[in-house]
Amino acid sequence: xxxxxxxxxxxxxxxxxxxxxxxxxxxxxxxxxxxxxxxxxxxxxxxxxxxxxxxxxxxxxxxxxxxxxxxxxx
Amino acid sequence: xxxxxxxxxxxxxxxxxxxxxxxxxxxxxxxxxxxxxxxxxxxxxxxxxxxxxxxxxxxxxxxxxxxxxxxxxxxxxxxxxxxxxxxxxxxxxxxxxxxxxxxxxxxxxxxxxxxxxxxxxxxxxxxxxxxxxxx
Numbered sequence: 001x002x003x004x005x006x007x008x009x010x011x012x013x014x015x016x017x018x019x020x021x022x023x024x025x026x027x028x029x030x031x032x033x034x035x036x037x038x039x040x041x042x043x044x045x046x047x048x049x050x051x052x053x054x055x056x057x058x059x060x061x062x063x064x065x066x067x068x069x070x071x072x073x074x
Numbered sequence: 075x076x077x078x079x080x081x082x083x084x085x086x087x088x089x090x091x092x093x094x095x096x097x098x099x100x101x102x103x104x105x106x107x108x109x110x111x112x113x114x115x116x117x118x119x120x121x122x123x124x125x126x127x128x129x130x131x132x133x134x135x136x137x138x139x140x141x142x143x144x145x146x147x148x149x150x151x152x153x154x155x156x157x158x159x160x161x162x163x164x165x166x167x168x169x170x171x172x173x174x175x176x177x178x179x180x181x182x183x184x185x186x187x188x189x190x191x192x193x194x195x196x197x198x199x200x201x202x203x204x205x206x207x208x209x
Binding site for chain 2: 017019020027028029031032038
């Protein structure tokens with residue numbers, strides 16, 4: 001069975017995150033404000049080479065760029 | 075003479091060793107017609123091994139209702155409504171953002187999802203504006 005999310009280059013994890021985000025956004029004011037904090041992710045990473053820290057990048061941005069690159073390849 | 079005594083002793087022991095165990099059934103092990111539901115989100119568990127009558131889930135393979143003694147299975151869920159018919163006869167509806175439902179042997183059902191809210195928490199106005207923004 002071919003899933004629509006797979007065909008569009010998303011991972012299952014990403015698909016779940018998108019679905020959860022839409023659900024959070026469609027809530028009433030009170031529960032929405034509480035819930036939307038759960039969707040935030042601010043992980044950053046840097047590659048260390050020969051004792052020096054490389055560029056500090058946001059994981060979310062790099063993931064999004066990677067997925068856009070791989071979309072429709074499979 | 076000696077062997078006769080042994081035989082008699084054996085005959086005396088025998089009846090007590092062959093008492094059949096009592097076949098009695100108590101209320102505790104009577105077969106339950108309820109299913110134990112666990113509905114868990116990463117940040118909260120809505121149901122925790124609670125006895126319910128029936129659970130209707132939106133599986134990828136189609137809508138399905140789960141009763142007690144359902145065959146064990148793993149189902150991927152579509153984002154959609156999960157309906158839970160409770161012991162009292164009332165039913166509750168939650169909208170889950172997608173996840174997995176696992177029917178385990180022994181009438182246990184575990185549903186995992188990322189987000190799940192009762193219908194009352196959704197706002198019709200917000201939904202309409204979201205829908206309009208998609209067009």
